[in-house]
Amino acid sequence: MRYSGLRVIKEALTGHKGWTPQWRNPEAKKHYDVIIIGGGGHGLATAYYLAKVHGVTNVAVLEKGYIGGGNVGRNTTIIRSNYLLDGNEPFYELSLKLWENLEQDFNYNAMVSQRGILNLFHTDAQRDAARRRGNAMILNGSDAELLDQDGVRAMYPFMDFENARFPIKGGLLHRRGGTVRHDAVAWGYARGADMRGVDIIQNCEVTGFKIEDGKCLGVETTKGFIGANKVASCVAGSSSRVMEKAGMRLPIESHVLQAFVSEGLKPLIDGVITFGAGHFYVSQSDKGGLVFGGDLDMYNTYAQRGNLPVVEDVIESGMALIPSLGRVRLLRGWGGVMDMSMDGSPFIDKTHIDGLYFNGGWCYGGFKATPASGWCYAHLLATGNSHEVATEYRLDRFKRGYAIDEKGVGPQPNLH
Amino acid sequence: MIINHPILGPRDAQEFTYLGDASLIERPDPQAENADETFHDYVYLRDNPAGEHQELWYHEQGDRSWLVVTRNTLTHEITDVQLARDAARARGRSK
Numbered sequence: 422m423r424y425s426g427l428r429v430i431k432e433a434l435t436g437h438k439g440w441t442p443q444w445r446n447p448e449a450k451k452h453y454d455v456i457i458i459g460g461g462g463h464g465l466a467t468a469y470y471l472a473k474v475h476g477v478t479n480v481a482v483l484e485k486g487y488i489g490g491g492n493v494g495r496n497t498t499i500i501r502s503n504y505l506l507d508g509n510e511p512f513y514e515l516s517l518k519l520w521e522n523l524e525q526d527f528n529y530n531a532m533v534s535q536r537g538i539l540n541l542f543h544t545d546a547q548r549d550a551a552r553r554r555g556n557a558m559i560l561n562g563s564d565a566e567l568l569d570q571d572g573v574r575a576m577y578p579f580m581d582f583e584n585a586r587f588p589i590k591g592g593l594l595h596r597r598g599g600t601v602r603h604d605a606v607a608w609g610y611a612r613g614a615d616m617r618g619v620d621i622i623q624n625c626e627v628t629g630f631k632i633e634d635g636k637c638l639g640v641e642t643t644k645g646f647i648g649a650n651k652v653a654s655c656v657a658g659s660s661s662r663v664m665e666k667a668g669m670r671l672p673i674e675s676h677v678l679q680a681f682v683s684e685g686l687k688p689l690i691d692g693v694i695t696f697g698a699g700h701f702y703v704s705q706s707d708k709g710g711l712v713f714g715g716d717l718d719m720y721n722t723y724a725q726r727g728n729l730p731v732v733e734d735v736i737e738s739g740m741a742l743i744p745s746l747g748r749v750r751l752l753r754g755w756g757g758v759m760d761m762s763m764d765g766s767p768f769i770d771k772t773h774i775d776g777l778y779f780n781g782g783w784c785y786g787g788f789k790a791t792p793a794s795g796w797c798y799a800h801l802l803a804t805g806n807s808h809e810v811a812t813e814y815r816l817d818r819f820k821r822g823y824a825i826d827e828k829g830v831g832p833q834p835n836l837h
Numbered sequence: 838m839i840i841n842h843p844i845l846g847p848r849d850a851q852e853f854t855y856l857g858d859a860s861l862i863e864r865p866d867p868q869a870e871n872a873d874e875t876f877h878d879y880v881y882l883r884d885n886p887a888g889e890h891q892e893l894w895y896h897e898q899g900d901r902s903w904l905v906v907t908r909n910t911l912t913h914e915i916t917d918v919q920l921a922r923d924a925a926r927a928r929g930r931s932k
């Protein structure tokens with residue numbers, strides 16, 4: 422069924438009796454051309470582009486829980502193309518371009534809202550870094566504007582500009598960045614993939630691989646063995662746990678990131694603001710809640726919940742930036758487990774096992790990457806070659822000395 | 838989380854910074870033939886288990902000792918804490 426404004430009116434007038442389920446709930450077949458493990462944003466996007474762009478439709482997405490129950494439904498929904506390094510920026514620029522056309526492409530309202538992202542700076546050195554980053558962005562076809570203090574004041578007059586320790590000197594504005602309705606991204610891709618014949622199998626956990634003579638022949642699951650020509654892991658925070666079953670050790674640690682939402686407020690923040698002197702970023706959802714977050718809890722964990730010290734740190738940073746937050750009441754907080762890689766950048770690659778592919782290491786920036794990750798993973802699965810904007814995302818890059826370390830902090834996953 | 842420091846007793850985890858897997862104690866032999874390979878694995882690859890994990894914590898805001906903490910990454914339960922010095926010696930590092 423195609424969705425449109427006309428359809429909404431027709432259904433409204435006929436008692437909403439014509440809506441049908443958005444995807445099927447099929448039984449798994451014995452064999453597929455491609456099995457994708459993980460029904461998060463990236464897995465579903467991969468299935469969608471495999472079917473739509475490459476015509477590969479004999480595909481299953483195996484999800485251990487329900488689709489959209491992982492990080493794709495837990496993140497703070499920020500999309501942006503504001504990376505510094507050549508290995509990254511063309512990829513994220515492709516992603517943002519795909520976001521810009523996504524809703525028309527998959528005929529689903531994902532509420533893509535290019536409301537602008539403002540990265541604040543507080544020192545001269547930070548201004549220099551922002552200028553450099555802005556130039557790198559522009560060179561790669563993205564957009565960036567350097568604002569001085571007055572420029573920032575005009576946008577967000579309520580911030581603490583003359584804070585004694587962290588005065589706001591200006592900001593780097595990325596107008597095409599913004600937010601998206603995260604669940605709708607999972608649902609839109611799922612529907613688009615299902616429509617083209619992809620089987621989405623929920624409550625189906627992959628528990629092992631069948632590997633013979635260096636070739637992957639399929640996966641063991643809680644619903645039995647399913648064979649495949651190609652198996653594509655795409656399980657975000659569970660990467661090490663899943664790939665360990667294929668005997669692989671990864672350059673990844675799992676960490677929890679927390680996020681928070683306040684009670685609904687009148688419109689206050691119409692874009693995304695990031696604090697440059699502490700770990701805090703904030704936007705306002707269309708329902709009015711302030712959505713904000715900060716840093717990792719810093720230790721390895723698979724528990725989808727964080728601890729109180731980070732809550733305190735995030736709120737303190739928020740108060741340093743926007744003192745009026747002190748009056749706001751918190752509604753909810755939650756955590757998601759992400760795979761933090763050794764250089765803060767992801768992987769989209771073949772493995773040393775024939776027919777086994779790996780996508781992961783997305784850290785806390787993987788939501789914005791969803792369309793390009795799916796696009797490039799599908800390209801790799803269908804053609805056997807890395808997509809031109811994903812050539813740096815190889816598993817052996819540390820061995821070759823080609824880490825993509827945006828922050829330059831070295832192989833320490835919790836610092837990226 | 839509370840870390841039961843072997844010398845100072847129970848301390849809030851906030852006083853510590855976290856480094857990572859305690860296998861970092863076992864630096865490979867830089868003179869070995871395959872040092873390239875072993876250092877790559879040592880620096881970049883991690884077991885990253887779901888369950889019991891031995892890890893290095895540094896008591897930055899305390900006595901500045903390094904500890905090896907055994908902690909469950911699914912429940913955050915801490916079952917053992919040792920001075921990294923003792924753990925390293927037990928693994929045959931330094932004399």
Ligand SMILES: Cc1cc2nc3c(=O)[nH]c(=O)nc-3n(C[C@H](O)[C@H](O)[C@H](O)COP(=O)(O)OP(=O)(O)OC[C@H]3O[C@@H](n4cnc5c(N)ncnc54)[C@H](O)[C@@H]3O)c2cc1C
Nearest residue numbers: 459461462463485491492493496497499627757787788789
């Ligand atoms: C609090 C928080 C805030 C964030 N904010 C942002 C942000 O503002 N912007 C941004 O760009 N990114 C953000 N991120 C990061 C982003 O959410 C992730 O990088 C991204 O969603 C990961 O890709 P995914 O959607 O495919 O993951 P997921 O949705 O986690 O998908 C992985 C799926 O694999 C399934 N799975 C795992 N093991 C198995 C198995 N053995 N068998 C079958 N299925 C399995 C899981 O159940 C899960 O559904 C944030 C993350 C968190 C936690």
